[in-house]
Structure formats: structure tokens, C-alpha cells
Amino acid sequence: MKLLVCIKQVPDMESKFKIDADGVWYDRSDLAWRMNEYDEFAVEQAVQVKEATGADLTVLCIGPEQVKETMKKALAMGCDRGVHIADDQSHRRDPYQIASLIAAFAGDKGFDLIFTGMQSQDRGSGQVGVMAAELLGLPAVTTIVGFALAGDKITVKRELEGGVKATVEATLPALVTCQLGLNTPRYPTLPNIMKAKKKELLAVAAADLSPADALLQTVKLTFPEKKGGGVFLEGDVGEVADRLIRILKEKTSVLA
Amino acid sequence: MKFELTEEQNLLRDMVRQFAETEVAPSAAERDEQEHFDRALMFDRLGELGLTGIVFPEEYGGAGADYISYAIAVEELSRVCGSTGVTLSAHLSLCSNPIYLFGTEEQKKKYLVPLAEGTALGAFGLTEPSAGSDAGGTRTTAVRQGDEWILNGTKIFITNAGDADTYVVLARTDKEAQKHHGISAFIVEKGTPGFSFGKKEKKMGIRSSPTMELVFENCRVPHENMLGEEGIGFKVAMKTLDGGRIGIASQALGIAQGALEAAINYTTQREQFNKKITAFQGVSFQLADMATQVQAARLMVYNAAYRASAHLSYSQESAMAKLFASETAMRVTTQAVQLFGGYGYTREFPVERMMRDAKITEIYEGTSEVQRLVIGAALTR
Numbered sequence: 001m002k003l004l005v006c007i008k009q010v011p012d013m014e015s016k017f018k019i020d021a022d023g024v025w026y027d028r029s030d031l032a033w034r035m036n037e038y039d040e041f042a043v044e045q046a047v048q049v050k051e052a053t054g055a056d057l058t059v060l061c062i063g064p065e066q067v068k069e070t071m072k073k074a075l076a077m078g079c080d081r082g083v084h085i086a087d088d089q090s091h092r093r094d095p096y097q098i099a100s101l102i103a104a105f106a107g108d109k110g111f112d113l114i115f116t117g118m119q120s121q122d123r124g125s126g127q128v129g130v131m132a133a134e135l136l137g138l139p140a141v142t143t144i145v146g147f148a149l150a151g152d153k154i155t156v157k158r159e160l161e162g163g164v165k166a167t168v169e170a171t172l173p174a175l176v177t178c179q180l181g182l183n184t185p186r187y188p189t190l191p192n193i194m195k196a197k198k199k200e201l202l203a204v205a206a207a208d209l210s211p212a213d214a215l216l217q218t219v220k221l222t223f224p225e226k227k228g229g230g231v232f233l234e235g236d237v238g239e240v241a242d243r244l245i246r247i248l249k250e251k252t253s254v255l256a
Numbered sequence: 257m258k259f260e261l262t263e264e265q266n267l268l269r270d271m272v273r274q275f276a277e278t279e280v281a282p283s284a285a286e287r288d289e290q291e292h293f294d295r296a297l298m299f300d301r302l303g304e305l306g307l308t309g310i311v312f313p314e315e316y317g318g319a320g321a322d323y324i325s326y327a328i329a330v331e332e333l334s335r336v337c338g339s340t341g342v343t344l345s346a347h348l349s350l351c352s353n354p355i356y357l358f359g360t361e362e363q364k365k366k367y368l369v370p371l372a373e374g375t376a377l378g379a380f381g382l383t384e385p386s387a388g389s390d391a392g393g394t395r396t397t398a399v400r401q402g403d404e405w406i407l408n409g410t411k412i413f414i415t416n417a418g419d420a421d422t423y424v425v426l427a428r429t430d431k432e433a434q435k436h437h438g439i440s441a442f443i444v445e446k447g448t449p450g451f452s453f454g455k456k457e458k459k460m461g462i463r464s465s466p467t468m469e470l471v472f473e474n475c476r477v478p479h480e481n482m483l484g485e486e487g488i489g490f491k492v493a494m495k496t497l498d499g500g501r502i503g504i505a506s507q508a509l510g511i512a513q514g515a516l517e518a519a520i521n522y523t524t525q526r527e528q529f530n531k532k533i534t535a536f537q538g539v540s541f542q543l544a545d546m547a548t549q550v551q552a553a554r555l556m557v558y559n560a561a562y563r564a565s566a567h568l569s570y571s572q573e574s575a576m577a578k579l580f581a582s583e584t585a586m587r588v589t590t591q592a593v594q595l596f597g598g599y600g601y602t603r604e605f606p607v608e609r610m611m612r613d614a615k616i617t618e619i620y621e622g623t624s625e626v627q628r629l630v631i632g633a634a635l636t637r
Contacts, residue, residue, distance in 0.1 A: 068263065069266060072263050072267060187271050188267060188271055189271075189304070189306040190268055190271070190305060190319040190329075191314070194319055194320055194321055196264075197264060
């Protein structure tokens with residue numbers, strides 16, 4: 001069995017962001033970079049499948065040279081090899097172009113299962129995984145919080161609005177996008193960090209994969225206006241309590 | 257000259273920081289309060305993460321990484337808990353390293369492998385009531401009898417004692433020889449008849465790291481457990497302490513970094529006289545000085561660590577790094593408490609613990625005065 005996990009390098013979300021000179025993205029200088037949190041769930045799940053089945057696991061990442069460090073983390077967590085789609089302009093690309101690069105690479109490789117995060121922490125479109133699946137003609141199951149593989153069938157739990165969960169089955173090959181709650185990503189241990197250095201890291205130029213033209217264009221990026229402190233619930237105590245429970249259920253995982 | 261960490265060192269820092277913040281930090285105050293050494297957390301987990309044998313080759317159970325990686329690991333642990341930082345430092349620098357440097361192949365297989373893999377905890381017995389800064393004053397004796405050495409004497413202030421499984425112990429094997437000669441090193445296993453533990457110290461800081469006496473009463477140690485040749489114990493001890501200074505310098509650096517971050521977080525929130533207190537230069541200049549000193553300490557520690565890995569001489573550099581980093585830790589933690597005001601003096605906030613933890617870094621593994629002695633001697637040789 002062949003597995004692919006697609007990851008993205010994003011800034012540490014506690015960074016102080018500035019908008020770049022063009023006004024359409026954040027300034028990428030002086031930031032600390034991390035693996036997109038949702039992609040960590042994807043890597044962990046893929047490594048668990050690899051460990052259970054002996055499958056071969058490739059990690060793919062699109063971006064400039066610096067993303068290799070994040071790829072090494074995925075390799076240290078257990079991926080077998082890396083494919084770096086070298087692209088200095090990846091932050092300018094829309095989700096469709098990113099999906100087209102993934103599909104162009106994966107098209108003839110015969111992957112049985114593809115894992116992605118459900119969205120990136122910076123752009124947050126949530127579109128890349130599903131569009132890659134569409135371009136590859138695969139079924140896609142999004143925002144999964146539970147995963148089981150038996151033979152050529154996967155049974156996954158999806159998280160719906162308001163805390164409702166659905167169970168979905170699909171036959172391989174398929175693509176899943178991973179959500180918080182799916183698993184607890186392992187630490188890359190130091191010996192595995194050292195071993196990751198020796199794993200294969202293949203570079204492919206983005207231009208060689210002929211990315212599609214963009215369908216979307218970011219026109220302007222602005223900071224949100226400063227909001228007042230919190231929400232006040234007023235009225236009858238019983239009713240306020242009901243509204244509070246509803247908010248906690250829908251907006252947080254406190255009562256999930 | 258390059259001032260960048262490698263990808264591996266960055267990944268290691270991220271990993272240790274995440275572990276330290278999510279698993280070590282939450283219990284740091286309580287462990288300090290209760291003087292509780294939580295071995296499962298403070299040592300066994302480090303083994304699982306591959307941190308107990310960072311600098312040793314894979315064939316001896318290590319990770320095959322460099323001394324900068326070691327410095328980073330101790331720094332990140334100490335940033336949230338000085339006790340966990342010193343547990344690793346004493347285990348790796350003071351017990352595992354002399355076995356790696358001076359041990360026979362058999363000794364390395366038997367003792368270094370479990371130490372490096374994190375299944376055995378190590379400790380180092382040098383200090384005695386009459387042999388502190390002056391290691392030549394060692395009075396513990398070892399007398400040969402057939403294939404065994406019979407140890408008698410008491411070691412004090414031993415980090416990891418009681419819980420540790422493997423001890424490197426210095427004892428006088430030739431009473432006639434001059435002070436620094438006639439001392440030899442031995443590997444002693446916990447549970448050896450005649451080897452017991454004395455009182456547990458009640459300390460100002462690093463209170464969740466155990467510190468105890470080692471008591472030897474006719475303790476028979478096989479000759480094959482002599483570490484290095486007979487009579488070179490002083491050299492073993494000095495080489496061990498060269499490496500140990502990198503560990504303690506890293507611990508001091510981590511404690512200082514933790515206090516600096518706590519001070520920044522607090523002062524950027526705290527308002528007095530209707531403005532953020534960081535708007536007062538009296539506060540922001542203090543933060544600037546603290547950050548500058550921490551950064552200088554970091555460069556000195558990493559430089560000493562680089563030299564150790566590159567097999568360059570590093571005795572002087574590690575002494576300077578240890579001296580500067582430990583005095584920085586004391587100054588920065590004291591300033592952090594001051595910036596917190598009354599809150600900083602309470603155990604509600606971590607800077608009070610950090611200030612208590614910082615003090616020992618100026619004392620153990622060579623006091624600041626001894627570091628100045630080492631540096632001064634090298635300058636005027």
C-alpha cells in the first residue's frame with residue numbers, strides 16, 4: 001500500500017504579524033515557522049497506518065527551501081521519504097493551484113490513501129484537500145476525527161456543525177482531511193530527528209508540474225477591527241444558561 | 257563563521273520546548289513545594305524522547321548528536337524547571353560522560369548503554385566535607401584486596417543520589433601519593449553491599465532534584481569497575497567537570513530565559529498610573545539589559561558546546577560560559593522578581609522559584625570563584 005501525506009509550513013501563530021508591502025499577504029520575514037497543526041494530525045494518522053500495515057509513506061510539501069525543516073519533522077515522525085515541490089511563490093498561489101500541483105505529482109503514483117490537514121492555519125481556505133481529490137478523481141472525506149482501515153475500506157468519523165458526528169465509509173483509493181481530536185501527534189524523538197537527515201528528500205520544481213492558473217485572487221489583507229471584551233448574556237437566568245450551553249457546544253469543545 | 261542552528265537543532269528545540277511546556281511545566285511548582293523527584297517524568301520520559309544519551313554514538317545507545325543539541329535540551333528543560341535540567345545534566349555530563357571517555361569496551365556496554373538509553377539513571381560522587389572546590393582533598397579510601405577494592409568514606413551533595421542506579425565515585429587509592437595523585441575513579445552500582453545513602457538535603461532551590469549523601473562502609477567493588485587507570489582519578493574528575501560546566505551553564509541559561517520571558521509577559525500586561533509599566537523606561541531598560549545578558553550567555557554557552565563537539569580545547573570557554581551564564585541567571589531572576597513586585601515574592605508566580613533555582617548554578621560544579629581561578633590560571637600560565 002502507498003500513502004501520501006501533504007503538509008504545509010506556517011508561521012508560529014503567536015507571532016506578531018505585519019501585512020506585507022503588496023497588502024495581500026503577511027510579511028514573511030522574522031517569523032518562526034512550524035508544521036500546520038492540522039497537518040500534524042494527518043502525519044500522525046498516516047504514520048499509524050504505515051506502522052499497522054507496513055505501507056510506504058511519502059510526505060509532500062510545497063514551498064521555498066525553508067520548508068525542508070518542517071519536512072524533516074514529518075520524516076522524524078515516521079514518513080519514509082519526502083517530496084519537496086520547490087516553489088518560492090507558493091504563498092501567492094490560490095488553493096486550486098496548490099491542489100493542481102499535488103494532483104500533478106500524485107497523478108501517476110498510485111497512492112491508496114492521501115492525508116491532508118483540514119485547513120491551513122494561515123490561509124484557512126480548507127479547499128486544497130478536496131480539490132486535489134477532485135482533480136485525482138478520488139472520494140474525499142473532510143474534517144475527520146476518527147479513522148479505521150480494514151482491507152480496502154476506511155471508516156471515518158466526521159465532525160459536523162453543533163457537535164454532531166457522522167460515520168462515513170469509503171473504498172480506497174481515497175483522500176481524507178484531518179481535524180483536531182483525531183489523534184495526539186507523537187514527538188519526533190532526537191534519534192529519529194538524527195535519522196531523518198539520512199532519508200530521501202526528492203526535489204521537484206513547481207514549474208515542472210505545470211500548475212493551473214489561479215481561480216481566486218486575494219485583493220486585500222487587513223487586520224480585524226478591535227472588538228470589545230467578550231459577549232454579555234442578559235435576561236432570565238434559565239434562558240441565559242441555555243444560551244451559554246449552546247454557545248459552548250457550538251463554538252468550543254468544552255462540552256463536546 | 258556561522259551563527260545559525262542546524263535544522264536538526266531547531267527541530268530538537270521545538271520538540272523539547274513542546275515537551276517541557278506541556279508535560280514538565282505544569283507540575284514544576286508542586287514538585288518544588290513537595291521536594292518530589294518524579295522519575296517517570298523527569299528522567300524516564302527524557303529517555304523515551306532520546307535525550308538521555310544525546311552526545312554518545314548510536315552504538316552505545318546514544319543519539320549521535322552534538323554538544324549544542326545537549327545544551328539546547330538542558331536549556332529548554334531548565335526554562336520551565338531547573339530541577340529537570342540538572343537531572344539530565346548530572347546524568348549525562350557527570351556519570352555517562354566519564355564512562356564514555358575513560359571506560360573500557362566492557363564498561364561501556366554494561367553501564368553506558370543503559371544510561372544513554374535512559375533505563376539507568378546516573379550520578380557522580382566527588383564532593384566530600386573536606387573536598388569541595390579542592391578535589392585533591394578526597395578522603396574516601398579504596399584499598400585493594402585481591403580482585404576487589406574496599407571503599408570507605410562519605411560523599412556529600414550528590415545530585416540524583418538515591419534514585420540513581422549507577423554512580424561514578426572518586427576515592428583515594430594511594431595514601432602516600434601527593435594530593436592530586438593517588439585518586440582513582442570507580443563505577444559503583446546501587447545496591448552494592450556496604451553502599452547506602454545518608455541524609456537528604458533540604459535545599460533553597462532545585463528542590464525536586466534529589467541531593468543526598470553516599471555512604472561507603474567496607475563496600476566491595478570489583479577491580480573491573482575501576483574507571484580509567486589507577487591513580488588518574490583527578491584527571492577523570494577534571495575532564496568530567498569540563499563537560500559538566502556546559503550542562504550547568506545551559507541550565508543557568510534556561511532559567512534566565514524563563515525568567516526573562518515571565519518578566520516580559522507580566523510587564524506588558526501590568527498597568528500602573530494608567531499606563532502599561534513597560535512605558536516606563538525604568539522597566540523597559542531593565543528588560544533590555546536582561547535580554548542582552550541572556551543573549552550573550554547563550555552565545556558563550558553554544559560556543560563552548562561547539563568547541564566540545566569539534567574536539568577543540570574548551571576548558572577555558574566552558575569555565576567562562578558557566579561563570580557568565582550562572583551570574584546572568586542570578587541577576588536576571590532577581591530583576592524578574594523585582595519587576596513582578598510583591599507578586600514576584602510569592603509562589604503564585606514562577607520567578608520566585610527561578611530565583612531560588614538560579615543561586616545553585618553559581619555554586620555547584622565549580623563555584624564562580626573556582627571558574628575565575630581556572631580562567632585566571634589559563635591567562636597567566
